[in-house]
Amino acid sequence: MASLLSPELLENIGKTSPPRLELVTRKDIRKYAIATQQRERRFLDGDEAPPMFYLALFWPVPENDQLSPDGVAIDPLLPEFPLKRAMAGGLKIDYHRAIHPGDVLQATRELSAIYQKDGSSGTLIFYEILMRVVNERGEPVVTEKTTRILR
């Protein structure tokens, strides 16, 4: 099947977002722990963040003109894809260090891959976003690879 991926589209591979710096607070950890129904005291007291807390810490904070009508933040890292309908994707997360209140963490995101697969049900486009979270010493804290599928 013909490629849906133009050279211009593929040029976006390697594109990165500006680094984001965030301070971890005990209050934010506690709110996350309650929202996710944690039962471990260390999480509920905010002494340590539940593993996926990083996702809330670095969720985008879009300004009003960056919100689409369905309430989703427009991701400036993503190009216009020829397929629009998003299917379920997957995550691969590596946890290098625990997160504690007072930590100052930095996240960078990279559009690390775009590829096409042709199957019996048609053509699918896959893209991957790699997020690296490091601490103030530059040590890795979390590495997350998200794969999204478009059809």
Add this chain to the structure above:
Amino acid sequence: MSAVAVPDIALLEPGQELPVREFAADTTHLFLYNAVLWNAHRIHFDHPYATQVEGYPGLVMAGPQLGDWLHQCVTEWLGDRGRLQSVEYSNRRAAFVGDTLRSTGRVVAVDRENRQVTVAVSILNQNDEVLAPGTIVASIYG
């Protein structure tokens, strides 16, 4: 019935089960979760939009919320006896407010030399449909 797994590297065997936990897929926790994320996706809080525009049967639970519950299957089991190293999962089906969800975990590999255990985890709904399958690798402290 499979044996219950104990987070002791000497006692772990493939096939052992982790404790099952039920999670409330309710409006309150859906709101709190999207509030801590700052997630304005309307399928999570705007019932007419979710049902009439997007065609869902109700308000949609947030995908990463189910991902967090997968994590808790193992973090609660480990307590202070180990830590998560890596997690891989996908959201295959949506969950809706009012669903009865549960997390399950089963030991699939034990590496005693490196003190690592691999657990197959899932979030299932009341119809036993797997919504979010995954695999978690954890290290067990000595």
